[in-house]
Amino acid sequence: MGNREKLLEAAKQCLFEKGYERTTVRDLASAAGVSMAAIGYHFGSKEALLNEALFQALDGGDAFIGEHEEAGDAAAFAALWRRLVASFSTNRTFWIANLETVLRAQRDPELRAQMAAGQGQGRSGMARVVTGEAEEELLEETVRSLGSVQLALVSGVMMQHLTDPESAPTAEEILAGLRALSAYLPPE
Amino acid sequence: MGNREKLLEAAKQCLFEKGYERTTVRDLASAAGVSMAAIGYHFGSKEALLNEALFQALDGGDAFIGEHEEAGDAAAFAALWRRLVASFSTNRTFWIANLETVLRAQRDPELRAQMAAGQGQGRSGMARVVTGEAEEELLEETVRSLGSVQLALVSGVMMQHLTDPESAPTAEEILAGLRALSAYLPPE
DNA sequence: GGTCGCCTTGTACGTACGTCTTGCGCATTT
DNA sequence: AAATGCGCAAGACGTACGTACAAGGCGACC
Numbered sequence: 042m043g044n045r046e047k048l049l050e051a052a053k054q055c056l057f058e059k060g061y062e063r064t065t066v067r068d069l070a071s072a073a074g075v076s077m078a079a080i081g082y083h084f085g086s087k088e089a090l091l092n093e094a095l096f097q098a099l100d101g102g103d104a105f106i107g108e109h110e111e112a113g114d115a116a117a118f119a120a121l122w123r124r125l126v127a128s129f130s131t132n133r134t135f136w137i138a139n140l141e142t143v144l145r146a147q148r149d150p151e152l153r154a155q156m157a158a159g160q161g162q163g164r165s166g167m168a169r170v171v172t173g174e175a176e177e178e179l180l181e182e183t184v185r186s187l188g189s190v191q192l193a194l195v196s197g198v199m200m201q202h203l204t205d206p207e208s209a210p211t212a213e214e215i216l217a218g219l220r221a222l223s224a225y226l227p228p229e
Numbered sequence: 230m231g232n233r234e235k236l237l238e239a240a241k242q243c244l245f246e247k248g249y250e251r252t253t254v255r256d257l258a259s260a261a262g263v264s265m266a267a268i269g270y271h272f273g274s275k276e277a278l279l280n281e282a283l284f285q286a287l288d289g290g291d292a293f294i295g296e297h298e299e300a301g302d303a304a305a306f307a308a309l310w311r312r313l314v315a316s317f318s319t320n321r322t323f324w325i326a327n328l329e330t331v332l333r334a335q336r337d338p339e340l341r342a343q344m345a346a347g348q349g350q351g352r353s354g355m356a357r358v359v360t361g362e363a364e365e366e367l368l369e370e371t372v373r374s375l376g377s378v379q380l381a382l383v384s385g386v387m388m389q390h391l392t393d394p395e396s397a398p399t400a401e402e403i404l405a406g407l408r409a410l411s412a413y414l415p416p417e
Numbered sequence: 418g419g420t421c422g423c424c425t426t427g428t429a430c431g432t433a434c435g436t437c438t439t440g441c442g443c444a445t446t447t
Numbered sequence: 448a449a450a451t452g453c454g455c456a457a458g459a460c461g462t463a464c465g466t467a468c469a470a471g472g473c474g475a476c477c
Binding site for chain 1 (some may be wrong): 454455456457458
């Protein structure tokens with residue numbers, strides 16, 4: 042494994058352990074077992090290395106949620122939430138890295154555009170797994186409402202699990218909450 | 230206005246404009262129009278100043294959501310979401326500061342305990358404004374389910390508005406999404 | 418008028434950071 | 448066998464940071 046790959050691997054590890062802003066070139070170099078200069082040589086700058094590693098790390102993270110074998114029915118919906126809630130503790134650092142990226146995107150327009158695109162994917166993905174419909178037959182209206190709400194629930198519940206897993210809702214409590222909430226919705 | 234107050238005011242401003250991690254003692258001093266040493270004299274350290282300012286800033290932020298005059302009926306629920314969505318753009322920096330604090334709490338156990346407490350308040354507050362019941366008559370079960378879900382929706386939708394206000398859902402789309410979602414809930 | 422606190426300042430100090438320069442080993446080429 | 452070029456390391460360089468220090472201003476009180 043060349044130093045370039047060693048650096049990328051170390052960067053992902055640092056991204057999860059220390060976060061984007063707190064990892065220094067010295068952290069990266071010592072974690073990879075290479076010299077600081079190797080970063081400049083292979084990536085030009087520390088930022089470029091971290092960005093590439095971040096892209097890989099966040100991209101590969103979809104797998105953490107687990108596959109949605111069957112979808113569209115009520116059982117699948119509950120199963121999705123059980124997988125999600127489990128992932129919040131199992132892959133805690135991954136979700137933290139996600140949150141950190143959202144925040145950092147507020148000061149970086151380019152990154153923000155990327156996150157906006159990812160958010161669009163997330164919305165339609167959520168709408169798909171809930172309704173069970175294929176990508177093509179999804180109405181834009183459905184994505185904008187049901188997809189947005191479902192995606193918001195995911196990130197919102199994730200934040201609660203990050204700050205306090207004890208008091209954060211279980212999958213069943215989320216379903217119960219949604220049922221209770223529907224009683225307070227204005228008609229039509 | 231003494232230098233202490235000037236520093237606190239400047240710190241809040243910096244907190245909103247640059248964020249906790251990125252504000253330096255030189256930023257604070259020049260924003261307040263005082264010397265760097267004044268920070269050490271009045272607060273002991275930069276961190277202590279920022280923490281006190283953060284506490285004040287986040288505490289006063291409840292006002293941004295607006296008062297919930299009447300509550301418990303469907304119209305109030307829709308009105309709440311309209312106020313929230315409006316606040317996401319109007320008080321953008323406030324919500325960013327909130328998000329940053331949640332994230333920073335992941336590396337600071339003491340802050341995390343504070344945030345967990347605030348989250349509990351948020352949950353019961355949300356349950357209260359939705360159901361229209363008083364604090365005392367709220368069942369713990371209701372807070373844990375309905376309160377959690379509602380709070381998660383708030384932070385989740387907020388995040389979508391931060392990354393892309395264009396594609397983020399309006400209050401009406403949120404309501405439509407919730408209605409649509411209830412059709413996919415597992416029974417009982 | 419001198420003195421004693423409380424504020425306030427200018428600035429020096431030590432540390433940590435990211436990048437860049439220099440040079441060394443070691444293949445491969447001529 | 449000399450030369451070329453790539454991969455890489457060691458360390459210096461300039462900068463920015465948070466804090467500590469010594470000194471000055473300025474009221475109030477003896």
